[in-house]
Amino acid sequence: MQLSPDSATVVRATAPLVAQHADEITRIFYPAMFAEHPALLNVFNRASQAIGEQPRALAASIVAFAVHLIDDGAPDFSPVLRRIAHKHVSLGIGAADYTIVRRHLLAAVGTVLGDAVTPAVRSAWDEVYWLFATSLIAEEARLYTLGGVSAELPWRAYRVVERVEESADIVSLLLAPVTGAVPAHRAGQYVSIAVDLADGTRQARQYTISSGPRGDALRVTLKRVRGVDGAPDGQVSGWIHEHAAPGTLLDVSAPSGDVVLEDSQDPLVLISAGIGITPVAAILEDLSRRQPDRTIRLFHADRSHDTHALYASLRRQVLSMRDARAQNWYQDDAHRAPTLHPARAGRMELDDVELPAQALFFLCGPLPFMQAVRSSLLGRGIPAERIHYEVFGPDLWAQNPDL
Numbered sequence: 001m002q003l004s005p006d007s008a009t010v011v012r013a014t015a016p017l018v019a020q021h022a023d024e025i026t027r028i029f030y031p032a033m034f035a036e037h038p039a040l041l042n043v044f045n046r047a048s049q050a051i052g053e054q055p056r057a058l059a060a061s062i063v064a065f066a067v068h069l070i071d072d073g074a075p076d077f078s079p080v081l082r083r084i085a086h087k088h089v090s091l092g093i094g095a096a097d098y099t100i101v102r103r104h105l106l107a108a109v110g111t112v113l114g115d116a117v118t119p120a121v122r123s124a125w126d127e128v129y130w131l132f133a134t135s136l137i138a139e140e141a142r143l144y145t146l147g148g149v150s151a152e153l154p155w156r157a158y159r160v161v162e163r164v165e166e167s168a169d170i171v172s173l174l175l176a177p178v179t180g181a182v183p184a185h186r187a188g189q190y191v192s193i194a195v196d197l198a199d200g201t202r203q204a205r206q207y208t209i210s211s212g213p214r215g216d217a218l219r220v221t222l223k224r225v226r227g228v229d230g231a232p233d234g235q236v237s238g239w240i241h242e243h244a245a246p247g248t249l250l251d252v253s254a255p256s257g258d259v260v261l262e263d264s265q266d267p268l269v270l271i272s273a274g275i276g277i278t279p280v281a282a283i284l285e286d287l288s289r290r291q292p293d294r295t296i297r298l299f300h301a302d303r304s305h306d307t308h309a310l311y312a313s314l315r316r317q318v319l320s321m322r323d324a325r326a327q328n329w330y331q332d333d334a335h336r337a338p339t340l341h342p343a344r345a346g347r348m349e350l351d352d353v354e355l356p357a358q359a360l361f362f363l364c365g366p367l368p369f370m371q372a373v374r375s376s377l378l379g380r381g382i383p384a385e386r387i388h389y390e391v392f393g394p395d396l397w398a399q400n401p402d403l
Helices: 005-020 022-036 038-042 046-051 053-070 078-091 095-116 119-147 235-243 274-290 311-320 367-379
Strands: 155-165 170-177 190-196 202-208 218-223 249-253 268-273 296-302 324-330 360-364 387-390
Touching: 005 022, 005 053, 005 095, 005 119, 022 038, 022 053, 022 095, 038 202, 053 078, 053 119, 078 119, 078 190, 078 202, 078 249, 095 119, 170 235, 170 249, 190 218, 190 235, 202 218, 202 235, 202 274, 218 235, 218 274, 268 274, 274 296, 274 311, 274 360, 296 311, 311 324, 360 367, 367 387
Parallel strands: 268 296, 268 360, 296 324, 360 387
Antiparallel strands: 155 170, 155 249, 170 218, 190 202, 190 249
16 A cells, blocks of 8 residues: 555655644534534544544544655554554444545645645645545455444344442443344453433444453443543443443444454463453453463552452452462552452552563553553563553554653
């Protein structure tokens, strides 16, 4: 995949200008697109739009893709492309949507950059966009086929068969398909859940499957999002906390996500914070069945033992494995938490923690937490390629993990 020579020359010359104004371009693009195609508001996360995360993620992705096309030394864009494709498939985005996006995005480029957008510049960036779009369309077609769904019919009905209150703001739901079996999936993947809100709109959010693969049901564990610093409360998480009782029917997507547990015998270190425990719980449940002798280290940070979701099941799985150990850090009440191994007080610090040799690392939690942990691991000589991570929400880190 490469740009034509003429377009490559133009993109090299204009990429700094586009990058400089990328956020402004996407801030204009989204409102114009939604005004003409309001149905797309049911696909895009309105909360991420409100606080600017989605526009920044799109801008960063397209600029990174353009740099990938013109700079042989640029980082491999394939992991970012796969992650975007999985997210799109979980929302039912189809090939026709890319034509709509292209028209409004190029119009926004022209509005922001004005006379700098000559016919040659427009043609070059149009080529960038279609290389980006067709790469995603091809990968998404493959994923739709593997998942046995389509962009037109991405949802299946699941029934809530059990609800467990993990804490005041965290709930686990056991979901069973109304017909058929749960699609095959891998530990670490997620599903989208779509709900119809009181204002007549429809929104979908991604929630990690917090149980290991099984054929009859899957578990999701989700935190009710409370808005802070002017951000809105989570619409979907709030609806689910208030309405998803046993017997409730929910629209659920096929499992998606590329940050999954690979087949390996290497020691595995699972590091999480807060609701980031959900993929860790799925991975640990899976390994306790398939590889009970594998060396596992589980490090988790939380506000308190009372907010530590899935603790009881994690404890059982650690105890069932030959070489699994867990260490928790509790910010508020480490001194009185009834945990398997005495919890440490304060924030997670790994500088003095023994790490198994030749281990693989999996991180999940708030972005600043993962950046701090990754920096600590790199400082201890862990190769970057052995550190994997999962981000909830638009992945602004993927284009620059050294932020």
